[in-house]
Amino acid sequence: MHLVSPTNKRKLDIIVVGSGLAGAAAAATLGELGYNVKCFCFQDSPRRAHSIAAQGGINAAKNYRNDGDSVYRLFYDTIKGGDYRAREGNVYRLAEVSVQIIDQCVAQGVPFAREYGGLLDTRSFGGTQVSRTFYARGQTGQQVLLGAYSALSRQINTGAVKMYNRHEMLDVVTIDGKARGIIARNVESGEIERHGGHAVVLATGGYGNVFFLSTNAMGSNVTAAWKAYRKGALFGNPCFTQIHPTCIPVSGHFQSKLTLMSESLRNDGRVWVPKKKEDCGKNPLDIPEQDRDYYLERRYPAFGNLVPRDVASRAAKVVCDEGRGVGKSGYAVYLDFADAIKRLGENVIRERYGNLFDMYERITAENPYKAPMRIYPAVHYTMGGLWVDYELSTNVPGLYALGEANFSDHGANRLGASALMQGLADGYFVLPVTIGEYLSHEIRSGKIDTNQAAFAEAEKSVRDTLNQFINIKGNKTVDEFHLALGKIMWEKCGMSRNAKGLAEAQSEIRALREEFYKNVFVPGSTDEFNPELEKAGRVADFLELGELMVIDALNRNESCGGHFREEYQMADGEALRQDEYQYVSAWQYNGMNKAPTLHKEELIFENLEVKTRNYAEWVKTSSPVLVLGMGLLVIKS
Amino acid sequence: MKLTLKIWRQKNRQAAGKFETYSLDNVTEDMSFLEMMDILNLQLLHDKRDAVAFDHDCREGICGMCSMYINGRAHGPENATTTCQLHMRSFKDGDTIVIEPWRAAAFPIIKDLVVDRSAFDRIVQAGGYVSVSTGSAVDANAIPIDKTTADKAMDAAECIGCGACVASCKNSSAMLFLSAKVSHFALLPQGQAERKRRVLDMMRTHDEAGFGSCTNTGACEAECPKSISISNIARLNREYLLAALSNDTM
CATH class of the missing domain: 3.10.20.30 (Beta-grasp domain)
Known part of the structure; x- marks a missing residue:
């Protein structure tokens, strides 16, 4: 791998879009290395990025507990948790750098939880049998993001990074096949700006908001990734969506978003529903022990309440579909802390989860110390994203994707506390090194001139699209279209999917998209602060992405991880994988309303045996001597 | 309704x-x-x-x-x-x-209801960090921190930077925000090397941004959505005084 010398780094400009864990970490580290960095976020400050809402923790193979953890074990758990749909090389590297991430965060002053001896505390998370999750109360995402934000702020202060708050990227500019800059809109003034760079790094998060209701922030969107896709970058595994098992259930049609209750609660909370349907309306405290079905402990004795998220979510759906769900809607299960409070005392539980219990009470007006919480699965994370190689480069030279915006490490299901790990791994330790290889060939390129035709064309297309939204002057709001799209996606491309429903969803999405361009209403003008206009652009992209997700789900005739096709299940309802789908589906854009082209990257497991995931029994894991290459990156059409 | x-x-x-x-x-x-x-x-x-x-x-x-x-x-x-x-x-x-x-x-x-809070970013940019570049950290457990101190640092670090403290203060002071950040680092061993410079630089930026002084009315603490304690302001004053009186660069 080539390096770029310090004197040459000064001549190179890098654009980083997004300021969450991956984006802030990358921008800060690239600034430290001596590159000229421009960093963009649509919020009023880089500290607002939705990484901040992650609660439970961050995994690292430190093995401080001496409980049998190792880099290999984290690698194994992640590949298995992802149902053998992730690339070995990337995941192994992730497990390796996980150790350095904790060191870096602590050095920055991130106040992780500690034991009385002064050393770091850890806890357990789903899909693992070790305790490797570092945490800062229920605000781990906030604390590690503020760590990255502080590193970024330091680089802004030195002048290495120029920060553009309240700016939204609306297109990637490519010249001779290379990414050379972006078009961004200053959302306060409405000004359209051209920014040139020798490389463009997208760290713009996931697209769970395609479902309208999700645990994502209101502003989380797919726009940056989608513009890249339209400019030739491949989109990997778009249908792989994570439905998180422990969220506060929907309470009404006005609901704007869903709130997650950290998975860490499953360490001490027991999940159950009544055995008999007729008990569902009763006060849970009046239902005796023998009439309760602790269905996760019953079905998965080895992992119990700590099965991976996809397994826990589907199990909740099964009992609710059987008519044994609780709450007003019948779509909720109990998460009960009575045993833990009896065993450990209310104070210990308050210490561990106090802020989560308070949040629950604030939203539902019920006290979870006295009665069990009610929870139900909700869209939380998207494993799919822009296809990247081992160097986190998309197939467009000079265009990189990090964090949730890429598809790389979690296969078909992400384990809890691994999103923070991946975002920071990509941002601090992977991209700043791998991007040098590409940039070493750019040292003679000189400043990127934004007066080139490609910039003018991209700017014009952005302006035309914005004007189009304003000029439609229809009768439905952007949110009404978004809500309609979300309903289609949740019902037909959600926790379980089938060929018939997916085919219907595709035509319904197309019809909705057509209606959007005829009947959406966006007030005001393009040259002012106009939140409805911003939303219109995002929803327009979701209306295209939704169709691609459906196409991908329809193509993947198997069940794996979060992708559950009803036609492919075992007798006991578990996901049934099909060997011929042991590939990454990487889709190439061919134009709106045209079928995209599927490229397949075969997944080759050289170091792990591909097995049926089994969380009901204990499986011995041996740690062989690893022969790990860079992963096989050949794309086969 | x-x-x-x-x-x-x-x-x-x-x-x-x-x-x-x-x-x-x-x-x-x-x-x-x-x-x-x-x-x-x-x-x-x-x-x-x-x-x-x-x-x-x-x-x-x-x-x-x-x-x-x-x-x-x-x-x-x-x-x-x-x-x-x-x-x-x-x-x-x-x-x-x-x-x-x-x-x-x-x-x-x-x-309408949207305000420009970029002054908060500028205060953090002036010194709200530990200067540790990526890759130069020691093993995490090489820095033991007693639990009480770590918990206090976390109490301060919970600030979400919303600005309610400023909006509630009759002087429009951002001292609660500033003190939370200064306290977070002043309490931890990682923050010691830049302790004096940090508080002086951040305080100067706070004043330049047009925030007022603190007169200890306590409105900020009462309205803070994260219950950040006003005792952080006491710590800020102590840190500032100590730094102003003993800083080698002055």
Whole structure:
């Protein structure tokens, strides 16, 4: 791998879009290395990025507990948790750098939880049998993001990074096949700006908001990734969506978003529903022990309440579909802390989860110390994203994707506390090194001139699209279209999917998209602060992405991880994988309303045996001597 | 329930603003305050009027983006609650609710209820960090920190940077925000090397941004959605005094 010398780094400009864990970490580290960095976020400050809402923790193979953890074990758990749909090389590297991430965060002053001896505390998370999750109360995402934000702020202060708050990227500019800059809109003034760079790094998060209701922030969107896709970058595994098992259930049609209750609660909370349907309306405290079905402990004795998220979510759906769900809607299960409070005392539980219990009470007006919480699965994370190689480069030279915006490490299901790990791994330790290889060939390129035709064309297309939204002057709001799209996606491309429903969803999405361009209403003008206009652009992209997700789900005739096709299940309802789908589906854009082209990257497991995931029994894991290459990156059409 | 809303409307930074009155029906007590605002905006858009602009993002009480001054209190009537976590069960049928943006010279209004809080970023840029470049850290457990100290640092680090402290302060002081950041680092061993410079640089930036001084009224602590303690301001004063009197660079 080539390096770029310090004197040459000064001549190179890098654009980083997004300021969450991956984006802030990358921008800060690239600034430290001596590159000229421009960093963009649509919020009023880089500290607002939705990484901040992650609660439970961050995994690292430190093995401080001496409980049998190792880099290999984290690698194994992640590949298995992802149902053998992730690339070995990337995941192994992730497990390796996980150790350095904790060191870096602590050095920055991130106040992780500690034991009385002064050393770091850890806890357990789903899909693992070790305790490797570092945490800062229920605000781990906030604390590690503020760590990255502080590193970024330091680089802004030195002048290495120029920060553009309240700016939204609306297109990637490519010249001779290379990414050379972006078009961004200053959302306060409405000004359209051209920014040139020798490389463009997208760290713009996931697209769970395609479902309208999700645990994502209101502003989380797919726009940056989608513009890249339209400019030739491949989109990997778009249908792989994570439905998180422990969220506060929907309470009404006005609901704007869903709130997650950290998975860490499953360490001490027991999940159950009544055995008999007729008990569902009763006060849970009046239902005796023998009439309760602790269905996760019953079905998965080895992992119990700590099965991976996809397994826990589907199990909740099964009992609710059987008519044994609780709450007003019948779509909720109990998460009960009575045993833990009896065993450990209310104070210990308050210490561990106090802020989560308070949040629950604030939203539902019920006290979870006295009665069990009610929870139900909700869209939380998207494993799919822009296809990247081992160097986190998309197939467009000079265009990189990090964090949730890429598809790389979690296969078909992400384990809890691994999103923070991946975002920071990509941002601090992977991209700043791998991007040098590409940039070493750019040292003679000189400043990127934004007066080139490609910039003018991209700017014009952005302006035309914005004007189009304003000029439609229809009768439905952007949110009404978004809500309609979300309903289609949740019902037909959600926790379980089938060929018939997916085919219907595709035509319904197309019809909705057509209606959007005829009947959406966006007030005001393009040259002012106009939140409805911003939303219109995002929803327009979701209306295209939704169709691609459906196409991908329809193509993947198997069940794996979060992708559950009803036609492919075992007798006991578990996901049934099909060997011929042991590939990454990487889709190439061919134009709106045209079928995209599927490229397949075969997944080759050289170091792990591909097995049926089994969380009901204990499986011995041996740690062989690893022969790990860079992963096989050949794309086969 | 049925509500009357008096909301500050202002087209942009330069324009004069004024209160507009709206009535809203069919609000239920399970709605969050921002969902009530969504419904108002839906109604306005159906009438082909411009929606009320307000900052919001995570709606989980952690991003610090939401910022409404409701019935004379930052983030509304409930203690230790952000606007997005406030629910309509805190109001009664027939209520009139007055909604204003944060009011402070250092937070200029951008539009309606949206203000410019970039001064907070500038304060952090002036020194709210430990200067440790990626890759240069020692093993995490090589820095033991006693639990009580770590917990205190975490108490301070919980600040979400929303600006309610400034909006609630009669002097528009950002001392609670500033002191939370200074305390977080002053308490930890990692923060010692830059301890003096940090507090001087951050304090200077705070003053330059136009925030006022602290007169210990305690309004900031009472209105902080994360219950950041005013004792951090005492620590800030001590840190500042110590640094100002002994800093080698002075």
